[in-house]
Amino acid sequence: MILWHYPHTAQHSFKQEYDKISWRNSEEEFNAWCEGKTGYPLVDAGMRQLNATGWMHNRVRMVVASFLTKHLLIDWRWGETYFSRKLIDYDQASNVGGWQWAAGTGNDAVPYFRIFNPxxxxKKFDPNYRYIRRWIPEIGDPFSYPRPIVDHRFARERALQEYRKALSGKP
Structure with missing residues (x-):
């Protein structure tokens, strides 16, 4: 319904003030996210599952989308496009809506200040690492599994500052 009545949302934020966000759009970090090599096990397991099967659970979709947009400050459209190429259950309206929800830019979005801690x-959804071990066999090996590409606290503060700056209208 949203995409039908607001077709601009396929390429622009539903809340237009969010189009002022200065995304970092690091290709290196985007590639690490795509390959499941961010150093955050739940994010990496989800991306590896997506790449291998074309699917991932909705909870993990929310976590990986939040991580891309808020931890790495990479434009939600990059993630939406990647998912459009990989998902076997791809639906444009659902995918765009989900990405805008996670990025905080949609009509019924998670507030920009809610940033999932991977x-x-x-701890809440895979405390025994069952899911993670299935997709990351090298987990626990410091020589094979990468260190986190960004610190959560730093990334959270950086995202909050950028979102506030974009919404304030000040350069």
Whole structure:
């Protein structure tokens, strides 16, 4: 319904003030996210599952989308496009809506200040690492599994500052 009545949302934020966000759009970090090599096990397991099967659970979709947009400050459209190429259950309206929800830019979005902590999400939804071990066999090997590409606290503060700046209208 949203995409039908607001077709601009396929390429622009539903809340237009969010189009002022200065995304970092690091290709190196985007590639690490795509390959499941961010150093955050739940994010990496989800991306590896997507790449191998074309599917991932909705909870993990929310975590990986939040991580891309808020931890890495990579434009939600990059993630939406990647998912459009990989998902076997791809639906444009649902995918765009989900990405805008996670990025905080949609009509019924999670507030921009809600930033999923991947470590807390792991403790809550995969405390025994069953899911993670299935997709990351090298987990626990410091020589094979990458260190986190960004610190959660730093990334959270950086995202909050950028979102506030974009919404304030000040350069």
């Amino acid at each position: 470590e807390l999400q792991t």
